[in-house]
Amino acid sequence: MPGKWFEDLEVGQVIHHDKGRTITEADNVLFCALTMNDQPLHLDAEYAKTTQFGQRVVNGLLTLSLSVGMSVGDLTAGTLVANLGYYDVEHTKPVFHGDTIRVRSEVVSKRPTSKPGQGLVEIRHVVTKQDGTEVLTYKRRALLRTKAGGSGGAAP
Numbered sequence: 001m002p003g004k005w006f007e008d009l010e011v012g013q014v015i016h017h018d019k020g021r022t023i024t025e026a027d028n029v030l031f032c033a034l035t036m037n038d039q040p041l042h043l044d045a046e047y048a049k050t051t052q053f054g055q056r057v058v059n060g061l062l063t064l065s066l067s068v069g070m071s072v073g074d075l076t077a078g079t080l081v082a083n084l085g086y087y088d089v090e091h092t093k094p095v096f097h098g099d100t101i102r103v104r105s106e107v108v109s110k111r112p113t114s115k116p117g118q119g120l121v122e123i124r125h126v127v128t129k130q131d132g133t134e135v136l137t138y139k140r141r142a143l144l145r146t147k148a149g150g151s152g153g154a155a156p
Helices: 025-034 045-049 060-075
Strands: 014-016 080-090 100-112 118-129 134-145
Touching: 014 060, 025 060, 060 080, 060 100, 060 118, 060 134
Parallel strands: none
Antiparallel strands: 014 100, 080 134, 100 118, 118 134
């Protein structure tokens, strides 16, 4: 199982996820269509030229979604019970078509819960693009299985 059990994570631990992802125009357009987001800043090249960015900006929720997915294999694959929340989300710089993002995660806190076989972990994710610019930060609370708890019907 590639994911980490509750016991495998330590406060202060930093995980650099190996996967990078270049975000294409097609990715952005499809994501906007799937989420019914018709914001011209994401889709209209002529409109976007008139903004401070001078070009279309990748939908921030696509960047967030990709970064969560890029962390799954190293963190929660097969050990996740549930994601409980995403908070302190900050889009610090724009992402454009052709940018490649990478993610690192830091364990902020952890504690056992009252439910047998589960522990609560808080993780801070930092997303950067190819030149090292930080483009997104956020925290996530997740319930993870413990080694002693077994599978117990938990989500993969």
